[in-house]
Amino acid sequence: MRISFERSGGFAGITMKTAIDEKDLAPDEAQKLRQMVEGADFFSLSKRIVPRSPQPDRFQYDLKLEVSGREHTVTVSEEVLPEKLKPLIKWLLEKSRPPKKGK
Amino acid sequence: MRAGRFIGIHSIVPPYMLEEIAKRGEPHQQDWALRNLTAAGFIRGQRFALGVIPSAAPVGHKSRTVYDCKHKDGQPPTGTLVRKEGDPAKKDVAVNEAYDGAGATYDLYYDIYQRNSIDDRGMSIVSYVHYDVNYDNAFWDGSEMVYGDGDGEIFARFTKCIDVIGHELTHGVTQYEANLAYANQPGALNESMSDVFGSLVKQRTLKQTAAKADWLIGAGLLMPNIHGKALRSMKAPGTAYDDPTLGKDPQPATMKDYVQTTSDNGGVHINSGIPNHAFYLAAVEIGGNAWTKAGKIWYIALRDRLRSKSNFAGAASATISVAKDLYGNGSKEMKAVQKAWRAVGVI
Numbered sequence: 001m002r003i004s005f006e007r008s009g010g011f012a013g014i015t016m017k018t019a020i021d022e023k024d025l026a027p028d029e030a031q032k033l034r035q036m037v038e039g040a041d042f043f044s045l046s047k048r049i050v051p052r053s054p055q056p057d058r059f060q061y062d063l064k065l066e067v068s069g070r071e072h073t074v075t076v077s078e079e080v081l082p083e084k085l086k087p088l089i090k091w092l093l094e095k096s097r098p099p100k101k102g103k
Numbered sequence: 104m105r106a107g108r109f110i111g112i113h114s115i116v117p118p119y120m121l122e123e124i125a126k127r128g129e130p131h132q133q134d135w136a137l138r139n140l141t142a143a144g145f146i147r148g149q150r151f152a153l154g155v156i157p158s159a160a161p162v163g164h165k166s167r168t169v170y171d172c173k174h175k176d177g178q179p180p181t182g183t184l185v186r187k188e189g190d191p192a193k194k195d196v197a198v199n200e201a202y203d204g205a206g207a208t209y210d211l212y213y214d215i216y217q218r219n220s221i222d223d224r225g226m227s228i229v230s231y232v233h234y235d236v237n238y239d240n241a242f243w244d245g246s247e248m249v250y251g252d253g254d255g256e257i258f259a260r261f262t263k264c265i266d267v268i269g270h271e272l273t274h275g276v277t278q279y280e281a282n283l284a285y286a287n288q289p290g291a292l293n294e295s296m297s298d299v300f301g302s303l304v305k306q307r308t309l310k311q312t313a314a315k316a317d318w319l320i321g322a323g324l325l326m327p328n329i330h331g332k333a334l335r336s337m338k339a340p341g342t343a344y345d346d347p348t349l350g351k352d353p354q355p356a357t358m359k360d361y362v363q364t365t366s367d368n369g370g371v372h373i374n375s376g377i378p379n380h381a382f383y384l385a386a387v388e389i390g391g392n393a394w395t396k397a398g399k400i401w402y403i404a405l406r407d408r409l410r411s412k413s414n415f416a417g418a419a420s421a422t423i424s425v426a427k428d429l430y431g432n433g434s435k436e437m438k439a440v441q442k443a444w445r446a447v448g449v450i
Contacts, residue, residue, distance in 0.1 A: 006366060008366035008367040009366070009367040009368060009371070009372060010239065010240045010242075010372075011240055011241050011242065011261065011267065011270070011271075011321070011334070011372075012239065012240070012258070012321070012324075012334050012372075013334065013335075013353075013367060013371075013372025013373060014334075014349055014350070015350070015353075015366060015367070053245075053284075053285065054285045054286070054368055055242055055243065055244050055245060055285075056242060056243050056271075056274040056285055056293065056294075056297070057240065057241060057242040057243065057271070057274070058240075058242050059240065060366065060367060060368060062365075062366065075365070079178060079244070098257070098348030098349065
């Protein structure tokens with residue numbers, strides 16, 4: 001399983017990205033990822049979960065999931081983020097944060 | 104004339120009456136009023152409405168309230184009322200910044216453009232601070248402003264910059280006027296209007312002329328260890344930051360470098376650099392305080408000429424035509440606006 005994630009928009013307009021391959025994760029983290037993807041029912045989500053009038057300066061999340069030849073992409077606005085997708089987004093946001101800088 | 108636009112085909116009842124009904128009517132009347140307000144673009148989704156209308160009721164003069172979310176998220180945001188109009192300053196710096204910034208924004212619109220608050224009907228200006236945990240953002244949710252504290256690593260608190268506050272409030276003004284669609288060129292124009300008036304709030308507060316102003320958006324919002332002076336530069340789009348971990352400011356200054364993308368609602372925070380730079384060029388060419396003439400031209404275009412699908416070319420012709428009406432055909436002001444849009448490659 002491979003997942004690519006991008007957060008764009010927000011007042012700052014600074015894009016954060018990450019791409020994660022399940023193979024590179026520790027076994028417990030890989031299991032956590034699989035559970036979050038299942039919990040989000042990812043393959044049944046609409047491709048675009050965006051309101052007709054998006055709220056200004058909200059984040060936009062773009063996700064692409066590839067698993068055993070299957071692929072699905074989802075674009076979702078922060079203000080309509082489905083509850084079941086929240087844990088996965090939160091985890092991906094942590095993964096895409098730049099590493100902390102030393103003092 | 105403007106009131107007529109809101110009434111539209113959905114209802115012949117003016118919005119302020121709909122708000123009253125939504126607040127005080129029988130449940131079925133409330134539903135009807137909310138449906139009409141929603142259809143008219145006043146409220147984006149009924150679920151926001153009930154929590155929002157009581158605090159955003161029209162009062163006819165400057166009326167600010169600041170709520171503390173205490174690090175909770177949620178829609179609509181919830182919090183404790185910590186400062187209302189006329190209250191003395193509190194210990195919490197974010198509360199005072201939100202209050203003072205909302206005041207400076209109200210004053211620019213009222214003193215210079217004779218606009219009474221976000222809706223021009225004196226609606227209360229409601230701010231929520233300390234939203235969520237380490238929240239790297241500020242936004243206008245259709246009815247109120249919401250500010251995060253930042254993560255303290257990349258971003259400081261979002262109330263820190265008065266232009267951020269002016270930016271968010273201007274999203275409200277835009278929603279009540281041109282209601283520019285939040286995607287692609289209309290969305291980038293929407294963003295640019297917020298940067299323009301956010302910057303003007305800052306310039307007026309600092310008593311800076313167009314020549315003296317820094318024309319930066321969000322100066323001081325990035326933490327000191329990040330390589331960047333701000334988030335955007337209207338004077339030199341694309342130069343606000345260049346950091347090994349954050350990357351480089353992606354804003355173009357001219358149409359030649361327009362960015363086609365599906366991210367960020369079609370690059371609304373990226374391509375806003377083009378109309379931002381046009382405003383900067385016009386304001387500097389006209390000279391003096393940017394809010395007096397250039398600001399007035401842009402404000403009237405936003406209020407009376409632009410529509411939800413307006414693109415950059417539409418903004419160019421609207422501002423040129425307003426400059427002509429205000430200052431005369433072939434006036435220095437009109438020529439400055441023309442020259443600015445030409446320089447950024449829009450006309």
